[in-house]
Amino acid sequence: MTHDTTATPGTGDQRAGLACAACGADLRAAQDAVVTGGTPAAQLLACPGPCAELLTGDPQGLPQAPTPLAIRIGRHEGWSW
């Protein structure tokens, strides 16, 4: 399998915690992201504020530390989808 960069906006990046799960903003460039769901190995992240509030009811998201960006990118790059 090769990377499909033409996939429906969001799904891949969102599942990898690299895009906001609510608005789809690219979180690679964002210093702030909060956990809104998923699993420890595949967190769903979102922008702090309205996006997080939409998903979790709390603008700061869930009380979990987001996986470091570099690790999220590494996992994503290593995925075959």
Ligand SMILES: [Zn+2]
């Ligand atoms: Zn957002």
